[in-house]
Amino acid sequence: MSTATEQPTRFDSAQEDAASQGQHQSNSSAQQEQQQHQQPQNAPAKLLQHFQTNRIDSALWALRLLVIFFTISYVLPIFNSQQSSFSKVLLANAAISALRLHQRVPAFSFSREFLARLFAEDSCHYMMYSLIFFSIRPSLLVLIPVVLYSVLHASSYSLKLLDLIGQNSWWGARFIISIVEFQAANILKATAFCEIFIMPYAIVLTFMSHAGLMTPIIYYHYLVMRYSSRRNPYPRTAFAELRITFEALAARSPPAVGKIIRGGIGFVNRLAPQPQPAPTQ
Numbered sequence: 001m002s003t004a005t006e007q008p009t010r011f012d013s014a015q016e017d018a019a020s021q022g023q024h025q026s027n028s029s030a031q032q033e034q035q036q037h038q039q040p041q042n043a044p045a046k047l048l049q050h051f052q053t054n055r056i057d058s059a060l061w062a063l064r065l066l067v068i069f070f071t072i073s074y075v076l077p078i079f080n081s082q083q084s085s086f087s088k089v090l091l092a093n094a095a096i097s098a099l100r101l102h103q104r105v106p107a108f109s110f111s112r113e114f115l116a117r118l119f120a121e122d123s124c125h126y127m128m129y130s131l132i133f134f135s136i137r138p139s140l141l142v143l144i145p146v147v148l149y150s151v152l153h154a155s156s157y158s159l160k161l162l163d164l165i166g167q168n169s170w171w172g173a174r175f176i177i178s179i180v181e182f183q184a185a186n187i188l189k190a191t192a193f194c195e196i197f198i199m200p201y202a203i204v205l206t207f208m209s210h211a212g213l214m215t216p217i218i219y220y221h222y223l224v225m226r227y228s229s230r231r232n233p234y235p236r237t238a239f240a241e242l243r244i245t246f247e248a249l250a251a252r253s254p255p256a257v258g259k260i261i262r263g264g265i266g267f268v269n270r271l272a273p274q275p276q277p278a279p280t281q
């Protein structure tokens with residue numbers, strides 16, 4: 001009799017175990033679904049918190065996106081005129097340079113050391129670049145260095161934001177960013193070549209009365225500062241590659257043409273600043 005009474009008890013306990021396991025599985029699946037629904041909802045909150053914590057970096061990222069947008073608007077003048085888009089690109093670039101100087105240079109002081117450090121910063125060079133070409137006739141060549149720098153830095157920060165929200169579905173954006181980062185050296189080299197080619201372009205603009213008489217002179221000093229940059233060696237590399245190319249061209253040219261080319265190379269070499277060693281810390 002005892003065996004007969006124990007069998008229903010064991011059967012009932014097995015049913016209770018199966019029911020508890022099923023309830024546990026349903027609870028775990030419900031929690032997973034809830035987490036999946038909460039993840040995209042938490043992404044804007046994470047971005048907002050990041051923007052509030054890193055205000056300057058976030059502002060730099062937004063300004064670089066504006067540079068890209070207004071450059072596209074300059075090429076395709078649908079919403080704004082080319083003059084308006086050109087001015088907005090240079091204004092955004094000047095704002096970026098000012099924020100970068102705020103990050104790198106300490107408080108302002110009337111001292112020789114402060115001015116030397118100020119003019120040694122690349123951000124000061126880019127601010128000077130915006131001021132030089134703000135009042136000239138709009139040109140896409142002038143915007144190319146600005147937009148290339150913005151694409152490079154905005155892509156790097158955008159990848160940081162994508163990693164922050166953790167959404168792997170943005171594979172298209174990640175793929176484009178990976179291409180930009182893979183071509184970073186070529187982008188910087190192309191920027192350096194554009195900055196060099198703008199020098200004769202500024203001279204032509206002056207003779208055509210589309211720029212002031214001081215524009216090529218001030219831009220020459222800008223090129224000198226870019227050549228002496230300690231953070232970016234690509235301007236020096238671009239000058240060296242151009243010299244090798246023109247020397248090879250002079251060797252293959254007729255004597256009269258080769259003499260003119262060598263004279264131009266010597267003239268540029270005399271204008272180039274002497275390299276200065278980095279200060280010891």
